[in-house]
Amino acid sequence: MIYPQIIGSSLISQDAKNRVELLQSNMSSPMGAYTSNSKGHNYVRQSIARYIEERDGPAVNADWNNIYLCNGASEAVRTSFKLLLRDQKDGVMVPIPQYPLYSALLALDGGTMVKYYLDEEKNWGLDTNDIHKRIKNAKDLGINLRGIVVINPGNPTGNVLNRGDIEDIIRICHENEIVICADEVYQSNIYTDTAPFISFRKVLAEMGDPYSESVELISMHSVSKGLQGECGLRGGYFETVNFDPFASDMIYKLKSIELCSNTIGQVAAQLMVDPPKAGRESDACVEQFTKERDSIFQGMQKRAGLLSDTFNSMVNTKCTKIEGAMYAFPEVIFSPKALKKAEKEQVPADFMYCMDMVEQTGIMTVPGSGFG
Amino acid sequence: MIYPQIIGSSLISQDAKNRVELLQSNMSSPMGAYTSNSKGHNYVRQSIARYIEERDGPAVNADWNNIYLCNGASEAVRTSFKLLLRDQKDGVMVPIPQYPLYSALLALDGGTMVKYYLDEEKNWGLDTNDIHKRIKNAKDLGINLRGIVVINPGNPTGNVLNRGDIEDIIRICHENEIVICADEVYQSNIYTDTAPFISFRKVLAEMGDPYSESVELISMHSVSKGLQGECGLRGGYFETVNFDPFASDMIYKLKSIELCSNTIGQVAAQLMVDPPKAGRESDACVEQFTKERDSIFQGMQKRAGLLSDTFNSMVNTKCTKIEGAMYAFPEVIFSPKALKKAEKEQVPADFMYCMDMVEQTGIMTVPGSGFG
Numbered sequence: 167m168i169y170p171q172i173i174g175s176s177l178i179s180q181d182a183k184n185r186v187e188l189l190q191s192n193m194s195s196p197m198g199a200y201t202s203n204s205k206g207h208n209y210v211r212q213s214i215a216r217y218i219e220e221r222d223g224p225a226v227n228a229d230w231n232n233i234y235l236c237n238g239a240s241e242a243v244r245t246s247f248k249l250l251l252r253d254q255k256d257g258v259m260v261p262i263p264q265y266p267l268y269s270a271l272l273a274l275d276g277g278t279m280v281k282y283y284l285d286e287e288k289n290w291g292l293d294t295n296d297i298h299k300r301i302k303n304a305k306d307l308g309i310n311l312r313g314i315v316v317i318n319p320g321n322p323t324g325n326v327l328n329r330g331d332i333e334d335i336i337r338i339c340h341e342n343e344i345v346i347c348a349d350e351v352y353q354s355n356i357y358t359d360t361a362p363f364i365s366f367r368k369v370l371a372e373m374g375d376p377y378s379e380s381v382e383l384i385s386m387h388s389v390s391k392g393l394q395g396e397c398g399l400r401g402g403y404f405e406t407v408n409f410d411p412f413a414s415d416m417i418y419k420l421k422s423i424e425l426c427s428n429t430i431g432q433v434a435a436q437l438m439v440d441p442p443k444a445g446r447e448s449d450a451c452v453e454q455f456t457k458e459r460d461s462i463f464q465g466m467q468k469r470a471g472l473l474s475d476t477f478n479s480m481v482n483t484k485c486t487k488i489e490g491a492m493y494a495f496p497e498v499i500f501s502p503k504a505l506k507k508a509e510k511e512q513v514p515a516d517f518m519y520c521m522d523m524v525e526q527t528g529i530m531t532v533p534g535s536g537f538g
Numbered sequence: 539m540i541y542p543q544i545i546g547s548s549l550i551s552q553d554a555k556n557r558v559e560l561l562q563s564n565m566s567s568p569m570g571a572y573t574s575n576s577k578g579h580n581y582v583r584q585s586i587a588r589y590i591e592e593r594d595g596p597a598v599n600a601d602w603n604n605i606y607l608c609n610g611a612s613e614a615v616r617t618s619f620k621l622l623l624r625d626q627k628d629g630v631m632v633p634i635p636q637y638p639l640y641s642a643l644l645a646l647d648g649g650t651m652v653k654y655y656l657d658e659e660k661n662w663g664l665d666t667n668d669i670h671k672r673i674k675n676a677k678d679l680g681i682n683l684r685g686i687v688v689i690n691p692g693n694p695t696g697n698v699l700n701r702g703d704i705e706d707i708i709r710i711c712h713e714n715e716i717v718i719c720a721d722e723v724y725q726s727n728i729y730t731d732t733a734p735f736i737s738f739r740k741v742l743a744e745m746g747d748p749y750s751e752s753v754e755l756i757s758m759h760s761v762s763k764g765l766q767g768e769c770g771l772r773g774g775y776f777e778t779v780n781f782d783p784f785a786s787d788m789i790y791k792l793k794s795i796e797l798c799s800n801t802i803g804q805v806a807a808q809l810m811v812d813p814p815k816a817g818r819e820s821d822a823c824v825e826q827f828t829k830e831r832d833s834i835f836q837g838m839q840k841r842a843g844l845l846s847d848t849f850n851s852m853v854n855t856k857c858t859k860i861e862g863a864m865y866a867f868p869e870v871i872f873s874p875k876a877l878k879k880a881e882k883e884q885v886p887a888d889f890m891y892c893m894d895m896v897e898q899t900g901i902m903t904v905p906g907s908g909f910g
Contacts, residue, residue, distance in 0.1 A: 198767065425612055
């Protein structure tokens with residue numbers, strides 16, 4: 167509930183009050199209560215479905231019944247892996263370099279990690295031949311490949327996949343009956359015109375038969391990244407596409423054990439997918455929102471350019487262009503002397519370099535070897 | 539951040555503003571960010587340690603380093619089971635009747651559930667002989683008993699364990715090297731003077747050698763129950779006692795995968811364990827808080843009494859006295875005719891009864907067979 171004196175106060179803008187009333191009138195339980203559906207508030211899930219349809223165009227029909235709210239995207243990955251993995255023989259393909267959440271959850275859930283390598287020469291794009299080879303190897307080892315993780319825009323690589331790469335993944339998954347786990351949490355962090363974000367959802371729908379009605383996809387998004395970055399609220403969602411009703415029931419069961427994801431995070435997700443818009447909110451509100459959003463975006467875009475340009479202007483350092491996300495993954499070419507020192511100290515050379523850097527300059531970096 | 543115009547406004551009481559400032563000055567990261575420690579905000583954990591020490595008296599020293607914030611107590615159970623269970627041979631003892639979260643998580647994590655039965659004749663207290671027998675049976679079957687769940691106050695039984703029962707459990711766990719998982723989320727929901735809440739933490743500390751320094755305990759609490767009932771916020775914590783540093787490191791690792799629990803839930807936990815108090819907050823604030831808290835409490839207490847009294851005044855129905863939590867677990871004695879009808883319809887008699895009740899009266903109940 168909102169205290170009447172606050173609703174009546176001039177301190178809160180009329181637009182904010184309207185949004186509160188919109189949410190309250192559309193939610194069947196108050197913020198302090200469990201949501202009546204363990205998947206999350208229906209209204210939030212309906213808002214997300216509209217967002218996906220607006221983002222992806224006419225080929226996509228998003229069904230809000232297949233959208234699940236969660237405590238951040240990490241929980242979405244955990245739920246997905248819980249669903250996919252039955253025993254050690256079940257495998258999930260993970261890109262290298264990877265965000266270490268994936269290897270950690272695979273270790274925890276007792277599945278097998280099947281690595282595939284992103285191609286630095288292709289700006290950390292996909293190497294389809296490598297994927298084919300790894301699938302064959304995994305099958306030869308008796309591993310049941312159940313899913314493939316694709317992080318787009320890339321974490322920690324900062325690349326954005328092109329449509330051709332996405333189509334290739336979809337074809338491979340169709341052929342091998344593999345579920346696509348698309349980590350798309352950086353979809354709003356896109357810094358160049360030449361590499362726009364294209365969702366797996368959109369490409370899948372637009373590819374038509376036989377893909378659009380058969381390839382299984384889980385797409386994840388979060389309020390932790392983008393331009394709001396409200397990571398402490400732990401708000402996120404995932405959408406499933408082409409899932410068998412039995413699998414959907416199992417997800418619902420998994421969600422029911424958790425009762426519901428936190429309601430403030432759910433509301434944050436609603437605000438992310440349904441920002442102020444002309445006509446509904448006042449001009450002043452839309453203008454202020456646009457200004458703040460653009461200012462945050464331009465700051466990130468500028469820093470992304472500055473970072474890769476600076477790396478590339480340095481001796482023995484190079485870096486692919488940061489197209490998206492919040493990361494640079496530069497290559498540092500070590501001198502034979504440095505390599506020898508690292509060998510002597512029995513640490514990876516990049517680890518030694520990062521430790522030296524923080525000690526000498528105070529700049530914190532993470533060694534690339536931590537990402538595989 | 540708090541907008542200056544709100545902090546400056548007379549709509550928010552000075553006490554509330556002071557609390558915001560207290561929290562802000564003691565938290566190293568803002569609400570929208572991940573907490574700097576995956577275990578949760580240090581200040582919140584320190585507040586919880588103080589709460590435990592004040593609740594349990596001089597024998598208890600709570601170390602805030604062993605306190606972990608989580609998205610509700612359900613997550614605490616998940617983390618505990620993840621820690622305890624290695625394979626199907628590992629077992630956890632669960633009381634029957636039980637809150638079904640436990641059986642669900644055991645099934646999910648691939649452990650074995652070892653049931654022990656609460657004694658309705660003893661107001662759903664413990665039957666130590668039964669526990670001894672079940673432990674022996676489990677060992678004979680080659681099960682490695684790793685933990686025992688104790689729900690106090692009881693869910694769904696509404697009983698409160700006495701000190702003798704708690705001491706027995708501690709002795710049994712010492713003898714058999716079993717970790718105690720104490721679900722104490724209803725610790726503020728105590729309705730009689732004759733059955734006060736006594737924490738496992740307190741009894742363990744007061745028992746002294748050899749128990750106090752060796753028996754491993756996880757105690758869980760939540761903002762979802764008690765007198766605030768803010769279950770939608772998903773705030774909770776657990777404390778570990780006598781854990782090996784290696785086990786503590788593993789919990790920290792598990793928490794790190796989740797990054798952190800939602801920050802609003804963390805603040806809700808702080809407010810629960812550190813309510814307005816005389817001297818710090820104004821008299822008006824303390825008075826209002828006490829009035830609201832007492833009013834909620836008395837409402838619950840009255841309904842608890844009304845419910846068990848009414849059941850006991852009915853023909854063929856009896857119910858133990860509701861001492862705590864939010865539940866009544868009455869016994870309904872069915873006529874031979876009713877039993878025959880249920881048998882014919884191939885459903886449990888209590889299921890049939892509950893379905894008939896909701897259809898004829900609109901009153902929703904849960905059949906006891908759902909709790910084992």
